[in-house]
Amino acid sequence: QLQLQESGPGLVKPSETLSLTCTVSGGSISSSRYYWGWIRQPPGKGLEWIGSLYYSGSTYYNPSLKSRVTISLDTSKNQFSLKVSSVTAADTAVYYCARSQSDYDYFSYWGQGTRVTVSS
Amino acid sequence: DILMIQSPDSLAVSLGERATINCKSSQSVLYSSNNKNYLAWYQQKPGQPPKLLFSWAFTRESGVPDRFSGSGSGTDFTLTISSLQAEDVAVYYCQQYYSSPYTFGQGTKLEI
Numbered sequence: 091q092l093q094l095q096e097s098g099p100g101l102v103k104p105s106e107t108l109s110l111t112c113t114v115s116g117g118s119i120s121s122s123r124y125y126w127g128w129i130r131q132p133p134g135k136g137l138e139w140i141g142s143l144y145y146s147g148s149t150y151y152n153p154s155l156k157s158r159v160t161i162s163l164d165t166s167k168n169q170f171s172l173k174v175s176s177v178t179a180a181d182t183a184v185y186y187c188a189r190s191q192s193d194y195d196y197f198s199y200w201g202q203g204t205r206v207t208v209s210s
Numbered sequence: 211d212i213l214m215i216q217s218p219d220s221l222a223v224s225l226g227e228r229a230t231i232n233c234k235s236s237q238s239v240l241y242s243s244n245n246k247n248y249l250a251w252y253q254q255k256p257g258q259p260p261k262l263l264f265s266w267a268f269t270r271e272s273g274v275p276d277r278f279s280g281s282g283s284g285t286d287f288t289l290t291i292s293s294l295q296a297e298d299v300a301v302y303y304c305q306q307y308y309s310s311p312y313t314f315g316q317g318t319k320l321e322i
Contacts, residue, residue, distance in 0.1 A: 137303060150310055197250075
């Protein structure tokens with residue numbers, strides 16, 4: 091059974107870089123059948139797609155965040171990562187990693203999410 | 211960006227009654243070459259990640275009870291729960307995957 095698990099600091103200071111990792115078990119991140127994505131949910135609010143990447147390393151991002159976001163792959167560890175630079179309080183959210191089908195970006199599998207608070 | 215608007219924002223339904231949630235997209239999410247609607251529905255219970263209920267507007271995921279159904283095409287979609295059960299209390303989201311950036315509706319909170 092596929093499992094995704096987010097990890098990373100729960101508290102980040104304003105203007106610093108938020109860094110999260112998603113560890114995938116029960117399946118290979120190197121499969122050509124899937125994309126791997128990040129979605130976030132501010133407290134009490136809805137869902138926002140951040141970006142996704144393919145096993146080849148190709149990425150696509152939400153333009154609203156593109157200038158600050160990097161998603162990368164570590165196939166040796168079966169992990170992918172998210173970095174958001176220059177964070178503000180508006181980046182406070184639960185961050186989810188998820189898997190979508192190749193070419194069809196609905197998300198079939200989700201991690202449990204990790205809460206990140208931006209505060210000094 | 212394609213804007214997804216759900217209605218209502220919240221809904222209270224009695225046990226055993228029908229619940230209907232609507233989702234409207236600012237442009238069509240029907241891809242003419244394959245006649246498929248690039249629309250998904252999710253259920254999110256408190257403290258949990260979203261769970262995919264439907265893809266392609268009405269293709270039910272394995273394990274989703276058949277009291278749940280999805281319908282609609284183009285810009286107007288509906289999620290229906292035919293006979294509400296206590297475990298269906300959740301927030302429901304639609305999502306379009308027709309074009310990037312992929313966008314979600316604001317959510318509909320379903321209560322008893």
